Amino acid sequence: MQNIRTYGAMLIAIFLSSCSSYQQIPYYQDLSQSGEARQPVSNESPLTINPSDLLAINVTSKNPETATIFNYNLNTVNGSYAVTPDNPVIGYRVDEEGNIHLPLIGKIKVKGLTTTQLRDNMTKSLTAFYKDPVVNIRIINFKVAIYGDVLKPDLYTLENERTTVTQALSLAGDLNITAMRKNVLLVRTENGERKMVRLDLTSKNIFNSPYFYLKNNDEIYVQPDRTKFATVDRGYRTASLVLSGLSIIAIVLSNIYR
Incomplete structure (x- = not known):
């Protein structure tokens, strides 16, 4: 009877431990489980350009031949990131002062701007050289x-x-x-x-x-969590004991057949 009680207590403890562990797993536990939940998005901050960013810039216009001087690598703008001799990852690197150097326009401050803001600034500047320029920009790194x-x-x-x-x-x-x-x-x-x-x-x-x-x-x-450490640690200790046991058996056998 005492053994039955002991085993029962152990099973209850394991069950409660399992429940407690599961409670740590689901995401968003304080979210209502019924109906529809809504909240305004107030923390969405657009990605801004910083030093060491690599910008892929593509410019097109009604005179496309001259606009290609901006287009270091059209493939990177279109989403191909494979680095090969025919498709090197080349772009405009933002320097430590937050600037890039562009054909015709020269040095331009880009640090702190979004790609949309930079696109609008470049479009305005390029209207002096091209008719209806279209600018696309991506941070490729x-x-x-x-x-x-x-x-x-x-x-x-x-x-x-x-x-x-x-x-x-x-x-x-x-x-x-x-x-x-x-x-x-x-x-x-x-x-x-x-x-x-x-x-x-x-x-x-x-x-x-x-x-x-x-x-x-x-x-x-x-x-x-500690569960993973305990599992790995237990595995190492079990392996060590097995290896130690095999070593002892090997020594005993070698002495017997010596």
């Missing part, structure tokens, strides 16, 4: 690093200038089951300062965070 307890840690190049934390994590295959969803670390360097921010994916407040929309060179680190 917009990338984020995602590492830690995710399915596919890697350095990801992003095409969408309004990519969110959750969208980026989806590119990395989402968090593993052992990841700490309440303690995702975002590292951002801007204006000579490195910011380290903790994000809680289990709360709907993540949507209002000023760090929900990513910027170039952001890093996202997903910390594993």
Whole structure:
């Protein structure tokens, strides 16, 4: 009877532990489970151009032959990022002072501008040289690093200038089951300062965070919980015991047949 009670208590403890662990997994736990939820978007900050950004600029007009002097590499503008001798990644690198140097226009300040603002500025300047110029601009080295307890840690190049934390994590295959969803670390360097921010994916407040929309060179680190360490540690210890046992057996056998 005592053994039955002991086993029963152990099963209850395991069940409660499992429930407690599961409660840490779902996203947006404080979001209403019924009906429709709405909230205004107040934290959507457009991506701005910064030093070391690489800009692909494409200009067309009614006299296209002369406008091609701006088009270092049309393939990169159209989304082909494969680096080959026939398709090098070439663009306008923003210098440390936040400027680029363009044909006809010369030096132009781009730091702090969105690609839309720069496009409008260039269009106005180019009307002096071309009839009805059309300008397209893209930041082609917009990338984020995602590492830690995710399915596919890697350095990801992003095409969408309004990519969110959750969208980026989806590119990395989402968090593993052992990841700490309440303690995702975002590292951002801007204006000579490195910011380290903790994000809680289990709360709907993540949507209002000023760090929900990513910027170039952001890093996202997903910390594993103790469960993963315990599992790996247990595996190492089991392997060590097995190897030790095999070594002892080998020594005994070698002495027997010596």
